Amino acid sequence: MKPISDILKPLEPDFKVFQEKFADYLKTDTPLLDKILDYILKQKGKQIRPALVLLSAHLTGGINDRAFRGAILVELLHTATLVHDDVVDDADMRRSLPSINALWKNKIAVLIGDYLLSRGLLLALDNHDFAQLSILSRAVKEMSEGELIQIEKSRLLNTTEEVYFRIIQGKTASLISSGCEIGGLSNTDDPEVLQSLRILGQSLGIAFQIRDDLFDYITNEDDIGKPIGLDIKEKKLTLPLIYALRQSSEKEVRAIKKLIERSKKAAEFEAIVDFIKEKQGVEYATKVAFEHAELAKERIRTFPPSIYRDSFLDIVDFVVNRTK
Amino acid sequence: MKPISDILKPLEPDFKVFQEKFADYLKTDTPLLDKILDYILKQKGKQIRPALVLLSAHLTGGINDRAFRGAILVELLHTATLVHDDVVDDADMRRSLPSINALWKNKIAVLIGDYLLSRGLLLALDNHDFAQLSILSRAVKEMSEGELIQIEKSRLLNTTEEVYFRIIQGKTASLISSGCEIGGLSNTDDPEVLQSLRILGQSLGIAFQIRDDLFDYITNEDDIGKPIGLDIKEKKLTLPLIYALRQSSEKEVRAIKKLIERSKKAAEFEAIVDFIKEKQGVEYATKVAFEHAELAKERIRTFPPSIYRDSFLDIVDFVVNRTK
Helix, strand or coil: CCHHHHHHHHHHHHHHHHHHHHHHCCCCCHHHHHHHHHHHHCCHHHHHHHHHHHHHHHCCCCCCCCHHHHHHHHHHHHHHHHHHHHHHHHCCCCCCCCCCHHHHHHHHHHHHHHHHHHHHHHHHHHCCCHHHHHHHHHHHHHHHHHHHHHHHHHHHCCCCCCHHHHHHHHHHHHHHHHHHHHHHHHCCCHHHHHHHHHHHHHHHHHHHHHHHHHHHHHCCCHHHHHCCCCHHCCCCCCHHHHHHHCCCHHHHHHHHHHHHCCCCCCCHHHHHHHHHHHHHHHHHHHHHHHHHHHHHHHHHHHCCCCCHHHHHHHHHHHHHHHHC | CCCHHHHHHHHHHHHHHHHHHHHHHHHCEEEHHHHHHHHHCCCCCHHHHHHHHHHHHHHCCCCCCHHHHHHHHHHHHHHHHHHHHHCCCCCCCCEEHHHHHHHHHHHHHHHHHHHHHHHHHHHHHHHHCCCHHHHHHHHHHHHCCCHHHHHHHHHCCCHHHHHHHHHHHHHHHHHHHHHHHHHHCCCCHHHHHHHHHHHHHHHHHHHHHHHHHHHHHHCCCHHHHCCCCHHCCCCCHHHHHHHHHHHCCCCHHHHHHHHHHHCCHHHHHHHHHHHHHCHHHHHHHHHHHHHHHHHHHHCCCCCCCCCCHHHHHHHHHHHCCCCC
8 A cells, every 4th residue: 555645746736835825824813822723733634635625626627726725624624623523532632642622621622623613614705605615514514413423322332334324424424525525616516526526525435434443443552543442432333343233143232232331441342352353343344445445436537537536546545444 | 670571572473483493493303413402492591692683683674584594593603602612611500401511411512512503504505695604604703712812811810901802802792793783684785784783783792791791790699590700710800800900009919819819719709809899890890881882772773763773772771781
């Protein structure tokens, strides 16, 4: 698998402009805000979402101001949800640095999330970009809905595969899908093209989250920077476990659910992992992730060939093969 | 002072329609969401903000669908910020009922706030109401900014009157002002009329928050449903104290700041209240609140006389005289 920096090579000049514009847009006249926003810039991850906006723009004609704006907006909303997620999950770390809530407390993290969200919306509004705004506000709704359904279901330990897909569609795929659509929107209004980008973004987003959920079962703490078995501790049932439970007798299901209920200790977590292995839950989830990745790639290939299309295809492979 | 139910009598038929539309719009297909949103509907307060939207619509021609939509949007954003505020403030109660964070934990409260915010934005978007959206997104930004500045300054204990006004302008007046503007917008695009509504909303919002801040010093716990001295405990310097400190020698300021630093006990809080009384801080803040109320009323009187204009004037009096 190519490293992400190689994959994104063709995008480098555009990405430099994006970074500058993003940092610029985050400057304020409030010292505390500036300090926190600076810190957020330092915490930045692989920035796959803005990369997808820019690549989708390239697929449909090339980069322009509206594409940069879309990339900034998507990254702002993503950052806002990460800051809120860390409050939601009581997380102390984010990308190997202390989280905003850990450094400045929940108080400030909630407000910073709201602030970033509103700045994102205003970026579209101030440019009278109704269409961008509409796509992304829907993503914000779907993201919070997805997370809320996850919390609801986790308490009952009865997430079905259907519900799992609804959850990850909302919490992860909606923003990735919106990002792809917005990238295309910067060059075309053609509903077919936009729909195609939206659908491929959805497949990619689903593959992304299934892979993410697999980390709980396939890596160790050092590799990924989050404690392994976290989902289980929070009673979040993800695809490997959902599949394993579906393959089991009622008696087995009861026994495993009992383990999940009190899975505070390593031994219990290991027993759950063994159960998933026995039922081939990891293999199944990996297969489903690859299927969705393949669907995304098929659609990407309907666009004209270019170095950007190659990058896009490589990103899909990266997402579904990454180990952190 | 007239009770608020009498003041809002002329608005009763409109308000009934608003309530129905609001409850209707909050229905979802997710049981947990429905449960929480039902609870939020039960928790509802005096709903002064949607009342101001509807009254502003009456001042400028009458109620129509866009005015109802504006009222729903303003109430949604207000509710979203209340839910987040209770997380921010670690508040257990809201309007004599347990807060969302107390009942369902911070996790869910953060997400519900985001959800309500996005539903509000989508209401405008789905109706292609760019202007409403633009006004309200700016309010969301100003609200979070105002709260963040307050937190920043409270740590340093050096809020000046100028900074205090910037804070309350952001955290309270911006949404009230936006609500008045949006009410007018449902009937007219005339920039002078809209500006007039915005400015009177600002004056009213400032009067509202100064009055709110006075509760810390002038009432007791039974009356208002929040612990008295809460602002002081959180090191929030509000107008009565800011004024009192300004009237004091450096030595007095140092002594009082020391008291604030460790104001966990009733005795220390009482000493601070005595200090404010001696310096006439309560009288000063009350006077400033009345001045802003008067400014609001002057502007309201520039609109043609009607039962709605009378209600509007009475609301201003209510806001600035209320004891809870």
